Amino acid sequence: MRTDLSRVHQPIDRASGLPNAHYVDPEIFAEEREALLFETWAGLAAGADVPEPGDAKPVDFLGVPILLMRGKDGVVRVFQNTCRHRGMILVEEARKIEGAIRCPYHSWCYSHKGELVSTPHVGGPGHNVHEAIDKSTLGLTEIRSHLWRDVVWINMSGDAPAFEDAMAGAMARWAEFEKPIFHGGADSRFELEVNCNWKLAVENYAESYHLPWVHPGLNSYSRLEDHYNIEAPGQFSGQGTLVYRQLKDHDGNTFPDFQGLSDKWDTAAEYLCVYPNVLLGAHRDHVYSIILVPHGPERTVEHVHIYYPTDDTDPALRAKNTQQWKSVFVEDVFVVEGMQKGRHAPLFDGGRFSPAMDGPTHCFHAWAAERIEGHRTKAMAAE
Known part of the structure; x- marks a missing residue:
């Protein structure tokens, strides 16, 4: 139209x-x-929505599942709220994540900075690594973001x-x-x-x-x-x-x-x-x-x-x-x-x-x- x-x-x-x-x-x-x-x-949320390190909040932004996260370093980051394995939603409700961000499907785990840190049994029972799975390239998809006036601004296209x-x-x-x-x-x-x-x-x-x-x-x-x-x-x-x-x-x-x-x-x-x-x-x-x-x-x-x-x-x-x-x-x-x-x-x-x-x-x-x-x-x- x-x-x-x-x-x-x-x-x-x-x-x-x-x-x-x-x-x-x-x-x-x-x-x-x-x-x-x-x-x-565009404005997504407020930094106050995740006030303490480890705080995570899922947000639906125009149909896109997004995870708002304040890392252990105090930095607010924005990720797609989907596991890099099979696309499972990682966090269903706002909560504090003390350790890793764990996928509830196959337990792939991510750090507060979005790094893939654990892939249990990915190479078969008892084998937690596989040569085809390069963890360094499979971190959470981070969305470009900036914090100003405590508004979490995001650029979904990545090219603004x-x-x-x-x-x-x-x-x-x-x-x-x-x-x-x-x-x-x-x-x-x-x-x-x-x-x-x-x-x-x-x-x-x-x-x-x-x-x-x-x-x-x-x-x-x-x-x-x-x-x-x-x-x-x-x-x-x-x-x-x-x-x-x-x-x-x-x-x-x-x-x-x-x-x-x-x-x-x-x-x-x-x-x-x-x-x-x-x-x-x-x-x-x-x-x-x-x-x-x-x-x-x-x-x-x-x-x-x-x-x-x-x-x-x-x-x-x-x-x-x-x-x-x-x-x-x-x-x-x-x-x-x-x-x-x-x-x-x-x-x-x-x-x-x-x-x-x-x-x-x-x-x-x-x-x-x-x-x-x-x-x-x-x-x-x-x-």
Whole structure:
């Protein structure tokens, strides 16, 4: 299936959004899986999902069985969750692996770094080696990965530019926040399952236009007119606010600030959509990430993690902060699910953009269209 994306590339005052098929059609979803998520640096999970050495977590990422593992050396690695012998799934549920990663089928064993270390009876009963089995070439298939802002980013195709080059713009914008961050723990994570295409969650997060109607509580002090657009074509987009109000407990205490921030952050906060599927928020006293994991064209799971400048923040205030953000994000659910339903209207043409307010969303659409068309060109050349 081929869709016409020419109008997506038009200047914002004449552009249309991505056609309906890009939200509902399984064939287009499969195409975007490659073009937008496998051929780029996509968010998989959080480092906090495997906080201690030996922690392992299986993840289904767009149908690919993946094993997230923090090795004994403290390094987070990403592997295909399949034994190199007969393709058996290695780890079925999150757990700590004290020794080797053992395949439950024939007991081939792998180190925390993915090296094949044991092949019992491979040469016959009692013979644990065979000249045809070169263990040095049969380690777990490692997926290219990088840890930034505690997001585990992966490049499934293996041929994206180096992470530091691909994310140079976002890393430079928030260079002041390149300092240790501490996950709040069990009270600082939650998931939201939403019945929408993952791109709608990106589009909604990118703009502040909807604040007065969807987030009236937030808009009561951080008003629409206090916000500004952020646009970095081909990289990221989002919004910022000039008014950020710190959360306080009953005694007026707040979270500690990140040290060394410029005066800008005394009253400001920013929210970036780092393409393709990671949403980030930065404030003087906490940051967060939302990792969007698609489960088909019309279902997405949002994995939310909140971090602080120190590892000893007040649990009650952390819980209050988590609940506040969860309430805000839940307010968006009816919007993204409503837009998803709207994409089944056959005469909807992708919609128009407000030239003043929708720049960040149009920026995301243009990036997606360019990558999809580039993918189609390569596919045609290979035929």
